[in-house]
Amino acid sequence: MHAIRKYSQVTKITMANSLVYFWNFLSKNVFFVFIMFIYLMLWRNIFAQKGSTSIGGFSLNAMIWYLIFTELVTLSRTDLHLQVNDDVKSGNIAYLLNKPYNYVLYCFSYFIGEIGIKLLTNALIGLAIGLIYAGILQNFRLVHLPFIILSLLLGCIINFFIYLCLALTAFWFEDNSAFFWIYSKLIFTLGGMLMPIELFPKWLQGISHYLPFVYVTYVPARLAVDFSFQSFAMESTIQLLYLGVFFALAMFLYRKGVKNLNVNGG
Amino acid sequence: MSLSFEICLRALFFLGMWNKMESRRCFIQGGDYMSIIKVQDLCKTFKVKTKEAGLKGSVKSIFSPNFREIQAVNNISLEVEKGEILAFIGPNGAGKSTTIKMMTGILYPTSGSIEVLGFNPSKERKQLSYKIGTVFGQKSQLWFHLPPLDSFNLLGHIYDIDNEKLKKRIELLKEIFEIGDLMDIPVRKLSLGQRIRCEIAASILHEPEIIFLDEPTIGLDVVVKQKIRELILKLNKEEKTTIFLTSHDSGDIEQLCKRAIIINHGEVVLNEAIKNMRRNYLSKKIIDIKYNETVNGENKNLNIIKGKGNALKVQVETSKENIDEVLNTLIKLGKVNDITISELPLEDIISYIYKQGTGGDEYACNT
Numbered sequence: 001m002h003a004i005r006k007y008s009q010v011t012k013i014t015m016a017n018s019l020v021y022f023w024n025f026l027s028k029n030v031f032f033v034f035i036m037f038i039y040l041m042l043w044r045n046i047f048a049q050k051g052s053t054s055i056g057g058f059s060l061n062a063m064i065w066y067l068i069f070t071e072l073v074t075l076s077r078t079d080l081h082l083q084v085n086d087d088v089k090s091g092n093i094a095y096l097l098n099k100p101y102n103y104v105l106y107c108f109s110y111f112i113g114e115i116g117i118k119l120l121t122n123a124l125i126g127l128a129i130g131l132i133y134a135g136i137l138q139n140f141r142l143v144h145l146p147f148i149i150l151s152l153l154l155g156c157i158i159n160f161f162i163y164l165c166l167a168l169t170a171f172w173f174e175d176n177s178a179f180f181w182i183y184s185k186l187i188f189t190l191g192g193m194l195m196p197i198e199l200f201p202k203w204l205q206g207i208s209h210y211l212p213f214v215y216v217t218y219v220p221a222r223l224a225v226d227f228s229f230q231s232f233a234m235e236s237t238i239q240l241l242y243l244g245v246f247f248a249l250a251m252f253l254y255r256k257g258v259k260n261l262n263v264n265g266g
Numbered sequence: 267m268s269l270s271f272e273i274c275l276r277a278l279f280f281l282g283m284w285n286k287m288e289s290r291r292c293f294i295q296g297g298d299y300m301s302i303i304k305v306q307d308l309c310k311t312f313k314v315k316t317k318e319a320g321l322k323g324s325v326k327s328i329f330s331p332n333f334r335e336i337q338a339v340n341n342i343s344l345e346v347e348k349g350e351i352l353a354f355i356g357p358n359g360a361g362k363s364t365t366i367k368m369m370t371g372i373l374y375p376t377s378g379s380i381e382v383l384g385f386n387p388s389k390e391r392k393q394l395s396y397k398i399g400t401v402f403g404q405k406s407q408l409w410f411h412l413p414p415l416d417s418f419n420l421l422g423h424i425y426d427i428d429n430e431k432l433k434k435r436i437e438l439l440k441e442i443f444e445i446g447d448l449m450d451i452p453v454r455k456l457s458l459g460q461r462i463r464c465e466i467a468a469s470i471l472h473e474p475e476i477i478f479l480d481e482p483t484i485g486l487d488v489v490v491k492q493k494i495r496e497l498i499l500k501l502n503k504e505e506k507t508t509i510f511l512t513s514h515d516s517g518d519i520e521q522l523c524k525r526a527i528i529i530n531h532g533e534v535v536l537n538e539a540i541k542n543m544r545r546n547y548l549s550k551k552i553i554d555i556k557y558n559e560t561v562n563g564e565n566k567n568l569n570i571i572k573g574k575g576n577a578l579k580v581q582v583e584t585s586k587e588n589i590d591e592v593l594n595t596l597i598k599l600g601k602v603n604d605i606t607i608s609e610l611p612l613e614d615i616i617s618y619i620y621k622q623g624t625g626g627d628e629y630a631c632n633t
Binding site: 002005006009010013016017020092094095097098099100101174259261 | 315367370371372373374391392393395396398400402405407409411412416417419420423424425426
């Protein structure tokens with residue numbers, strides 16, 4: 001009970017802190033509007049060139065909404081991993097360790113506090129963009145929304161723990177910024193942000209399904225445009241599994257890393 | 267046979283555990299044991315990557331990186347008693363912060379043992395953190411964009427303090443630290459002095475038995491420094507908190523501490539009561555004397571370190587010279603207008619001890 005109170009208070013204070021940056025978050029959404037406009041132009045052209053109403057099982061309307069959902073996950077990402085990375089490298093982490101909490105759970109509570117505000121502002125903008133660019137999402141039923149949100153949140157959380165694991169490698173590597181870059185590109189390609197993985201060659205589709213990247217962006221976005229309880233049950237189970245794997249990995253890296261901590265001087 | 271042997275073993279193990287628990291209980295309840303920090307032969311070695319200068323060195327370090335071991339802390343042993351205010355001082359890079367980080371469980375020692383309130387900090391960091399507080403002068407535990415009250419509430423929850431108790435505690439600290447009117451101002455808008463007051467209050471929210479203050483007065487002006495010192499003394503007196511202080515400011519040490527441990531190059535070079543330090547290292551006195559008219563101070567019995575017009579500054583080595591005789595000689599030189607006899611500042615004594623520790627220059631009076 002004490003633990004829940006402790007970590008929920010971290011979430012609460014992070015939310016309060018995030019509100020200080022509310023207008024900053026909102027202004028970042030200009031990029032969201034811009035990138036979606038580019039996607040709209042691109043896919044309109046592709047559909048026109050192809051002369052068909054469906055590509056890889058997606059209509060233009062579904063494609064735009066799909067891309068909005070993938071962007072929603074990545075744009076709502078917090079920068080906490082950069083903070084953790086910096087703290088480990090500068091030795092500042094030493095000043096965060098002498099409190100009676102689990103550091104990984106502390107970071108997670110912090111993330112929950114920030115993602116709430118970010119997702120909310122991005123969702124509002126995403127909804128407006130979708131309605132203006134593509135119109136109402138076809139075949140959408142309000143009853144599916146809670147499940148779609150759940151899958152979206154799971155995607156965001158997996159994304160957070162992968163980033164946290166990469167940040168914690170700073171305990172061993174002097175410069176780990178390449179890891180973040182590679183991961184973001186993998187999400188962009190294998191995670192289905194550039195295009196749905198249905199458009200990949202069959203062999204790459206098969207591989208992608210075994211990798212965690214699709215469960216960050218592709219799976220929630222696909223569910224949003226083509227929902228079925230069967231695919232939700234299967235995909236969200238795998239999402240939970242990946243979540244467990246990356247949470248355990250973050251805990252392991254943290255415990256090992258702290259023992260290796262070298263903080264010289266004041 | 268083997269069963270009875272196993273029973274004996276288990277009984278011995280149980281007794282061992284019981285004794286350990288019992289000794290910890292005594293510590294925590296302030297029983298027979300007075301030392302609440304026990305450090306024995308503590309060592310910490312860091313592995314630091316080195317690189318030869320130039321492009322060649324950079325290329326070489328990619329394929330065969332070189333590492334050098336740095337002995338940050340070397341065989342430190344010390345004890346701190348309950349209720350004590352101890353100064354832990356040393357020049358930059360002496361190993362002060364590394365030692366504190368090991369005592370608070372942040373860093374793992376390479377060898378040696380530490381016991382703080384009966385806990386092993388590196389193995390029982392979480393349990394220990396409920397009993398200790400830390401203030402690192404250059405770091406903040408308050409949320410920069412939010413008022414201190416938000417950080418206080420968060421810390422209260424982190425330390426599992428009940429809402430009612432937390433409320434009372436915050437009220438008390440607001441009064442002691444005179445921060446009542448700062449509680450709703452975002453931390454970024456506070457002055458450094460106001461922030462440090464809030465930092466110290468935040469670090470004792472959970473009523474720690476020991477507080478580690480790492481340069482708490484760094485960057486503060488004299489008035490605020492004085493205020494912080496008064497608060498630390500009050501904390502020690504009213505809450506019976508043991509204070510483990512590091513500072514480069516001799517004023518902090520002089521006004522707050524009864525004992526100082528001086529470390530240099532990771533080793534303890536002095537562990538002494540402040541008054542003994544003064545007595546042992548203050549065999550030199552400075553006499554400032556002003557005459558009505560210009561005097562001729564050329565006297566082979568006087569060690570004149572400065573002479574200008576009608577004023578003389580004379581250094582007396584009391585272990586070798588008789589101060590009475592020196593004074594008589596000085597008085598005979600002319601009609602005395604004013605005379606002051608002073609001891610050397612603590613700052614000079616500390617600097618002398620540092621130099622002694624490194625086998626450096628002989629002490630030179632710089633007054």
